[in-house]
């Protein structure tokens with residue numbers, strides 16, 4: 001049975017006080033103090049004994065403890081230089097834990113995790129949620145499942161269908177690589193200190209093959225970026241930033257059966273793929 005012990009307001013305050021620590025706003029430190037939420041994240045990660053898990057930002061070890069109790073082998077990357085010594089105390093006795101001090105955005109995750117399939121679990125620092133998610137998705141790592149706490153508004157963008165204001169380049173990237181699902185809404189009082197925003201736990205099951213087939217993946221993402229970089233413009237005008245002629249753009253849109261006056265935010269992944277492939281022809 002999972003027995004989260006660090007995930008408690010009194011225990012968290014005591015740990016911070018004992019080590020003379022203050023949660024750093026700059027590092028996005030909002031520590032989980034809800035055993036139910038820790039259990040929710042661990043359950044969503046579907047940990048089987050021996051699963052390799054990369055945890056980003058273990059903090060004082062709250063979620064880490066839940067993952068270890070569930071039988072995971074955890075590699076945790078933490079930027080705050082003060083925290084590895086704290087983790088050595090709070091998680092003393094757990095064998096299957098490796099703590100690495102460093103910036104996840106500068107870490108060679110493939111080399112660190114060693115080529116075997118692994119899962120990612122994290123209560124992400126909100127100031128760099130999107131770069132972290134994109135780095136995980138774009139590096140072609142053998143990740144099977146990503147379970148993260150993010151700002152609720154970001155979770156809604158990740159899962160948004162075409163046509164609404166939430167749908168954008170992040171939605172396309174996440175949905176191209178994974179099947180995302182929001183599994184838990186988390187209010188501010190589940191953290192210490194409480195953030196100013198609502199949060200959500202989102203599960204992204206990584207697809208074995210991308211949601212749509214494209215001949216040139218980098219071009220696909222350049223098309224998406226161009227389409228959303230100029231949201232108020234028609235797709236035909238927005239794609240001009242790619243540096244191709246209007247004639248070629250119109251030809252590609254017509255071949256892909258996308259009207260020139262459409263806007264990027266109305267286009268499905270399949271339509272972006274069709275436009276990309278058509279741009280490559282001739």
Ligand code: SAM
Pocket residue numbers: 027028029030031032056057058059060061062063064077078079080102103104105122123124125126128
């Ligand atoms: N996992 C802990 C929990 O749930 O209570 C802490 C989560 S807190 C929201 C985010 C953590 O990420 C902090 O411990 C912070 O120091 C760490 N962090 C911030 N930027 C980071 C980076 N670039 N690389 C690795 N860790 C980072």
